[in-house]
Amino acid sequence: MLAQPAFAQPQDTPPTASATTTPDASTSSLITPVTPNFIQGTAGNTQIRFSAPATGRLLITAPSGTRINQVQIPGCTIAADGSTAECGTDASTWNAPIALTLASDGVTAPGTSTDGSISILVGDTTVSTVALSATVTANLATSSPTVQVGGSADLTASFAIASTGFLTLTAPQGTTFTRVSDARCQISASGTTITCAGPIRWRDPLTATIAVDPAIPVSTVLTGGTARLAAAGGAAITSSTFSVTVGDELATPEFEQQLNSIWGTGIPGATVNVHNDKNQLVAHTEVRGDGLWGIDIPFAGRGNHTFSLTQTLGTGSSKPTEVNVDFGEGMVVTSPMHGGVLNGTPATFTGTGTVGATVTVAGTTRTICTTVVTENGTWSCDATFELPPGGYTVTARQSGTVTSSATVSFTRQSTASAKDVAFTSPGENETVHTARPVFQGTGEPGSTVRVYGTSRTIGTATVDTAGHWSIPTPFDLSGGLNISAEQLPINGAAKSFDWVHFSIKL
Known part of the structure; x- marks a missing residue:
């Protein structure tokens, strides 16, 4: 006593x-x-x-x-x-x-x-x-927030009258603190407690952000949260309890934006979806294991456009949040037109885009050409290599400003002409007496000629300025043979072929 x-x-x-x-x-x-x-x-x-x-x-x-x-x-x-x-x-x-x-x-x-x-x-x-x-x-009162799955919410600890002491907050099981408003307070490594150095005279409310384990079922009420103000000797001055309710929706994903590129955090494994103003899905991505994600919203037309961003996981979904994008003058290919024909050498691609953007025209495996959108919003670039006649699908993509792209399919035709390739030696049905004959012929100057059999290429050569070519055989041949020659002109003209039948008798 x-x-x-x-x-x-x-x-x-x-x-x-x-x-x-x-x-x-x-x-x-x-x-x-x-x-x-x-x-x-x-x-x-x-x-x-x-x-x-x-x-x-x-x-x-x-x-x-x-x-x-x-x-x-x-x-x-x-x-x-x-x-x-x-x-x-x-x-x-x-x-x-x-x-x-x-x-x-x-x-x-x-x-x-x-x-x-x-x-x-x-x-x-x-x-x-x-x-x-x-x-x-009550002197100390704490709020009991509702936290959406995978999200966080703020709770406040406030005092009815100014009070001095050592303040400690303990999170309910299944929750963790992620932020505290007062620099004199520290969150433990596990995130389960907040300890404020002291003694501190508390007048203004303390705000703490608390997150919920995404695995906890919706509508669960997590109890056991406490806030306690103690004297120097440890005796309690005032205390209160609080709970956290798991909401019945997923948290809206947090995001940042630069032009039409958006990125942020979400629930690992969830899907972030972007819908246009017609509620059509235009882009989606999965949240990585570290909770990060990123999306480039596809070009939706010139000017301002509004999109909605949601996060889904299983049958759960977040409320949509609005994303506004000003595409400016996005990527458009004006030539060749989709389904059209592209003639001429070199193959030239043209279009419109955002001033200052870098434009890259590429096929599935190779970049065809690059250029920059001029001050009048147009661009043009020539293929850096020959595009032989045939069907193509290419994508023109702009970067450095608003990221957008346009894909076109077209047919490459050639109006150029070239002398067809032809064998001059050996002659048709001729018998030669060497195992390694030299194949000779004529063609379009500058063209590449390839001589080949049914399963193997014998060699290649370039047609000289006089229109002649010669290809020695690097390995032994025998018997009756059917040899082909293929010519690829450099002026965009169509390929040509020739065949010769002969036999070797030693």
Whole structure:
């Protein structure tokens, strides 16, 4: 038991204690005290009063959730936990009012407790007793947020009155803190607690961001969150509890934007979807294991366009969020037209785009040409290699500004002409007497000629300026042979072929 400090007795109503060997129970009477109403962290005052002089020991029991701070009379001993106080002896006589101060234990939920008492005892006999009640109002209050699956939300810890102490927050199981508004507070490595260095005098609310494990089912209420303000010795001054409810929607993905490129964070494994203003899906991607994702929204036409962004996982979906993109002058191929014909050498591609953008025209495996959109919004580039006649599908893509692309399919034709390739030696049905004959012929100057059999190329050569070519055989041949020649002109003219039948006899 702790000794109650001595106080000067009030001059106007001094309590008295006199030695009396025989208490007069019939005249002893306590008056039920006024119920104190106070905020956690402050004092609640009331008085012990008597309707007539009373003799015996004074025993005070604090209501649940409170402790006795002070009894304003000498000779009182208060228990270490403040739960009880005992004053005087069996022979003490009480008459004048006695000031009594209570405080909250800082842990018990606020409310009214009526289980305290004030009693006069002589020996083991209770001479008189009355109930002692107290109403405690919350000081520290914490909000209980709803967090959408895979998302986060803010909770606040606020004080009814300015309070000084060491503040600690503990997250419910299945949740973690990700941010705290006060630099004097630190989040643990596990994210389960926030500890604020102190003591700090709290006036303004503290805000903390809390996230939920995506595996927890929707509509689950996670309890067990606590906020506690303690004194230097660890005794609670005020505390509160909070819960986190898992919402029935997925969190809307967070994103940043540069022109038509968007990127951000989401639930690992979820799909981020982009729909146009007609609710048509125009782009989607899966959120990586580290929670990151990125999408280039395809060109949707010149000017401003509005899209909606959602996140889906299984059967769950987030609410849509709006994305606005100004495409400016996006990529358009004007020549060749889709399904059209491209003639001429070299093959020339033209179109329009965003001023300053870099344009790359490419097939499935090779870049055909690159250029930059001019100040008037047009571009043109020539193929850096020959495109032989045939069908093609190419994509023109602009980058460096608004990323967009256009794909066209076309047929490559040639209006150029070239002398056909022809064998001059060996002659048709000729018999030669060497295992390695030299093949000779004529063709279009500058063209490439390839001589080949049914399963193997014999060699290649370039037609000289006089229109002749010659290809020696690098390996032995025998028997009757059917040999082909293929010519690829450099002026874009169509390929030509020739054949010769001959035999070798050694």
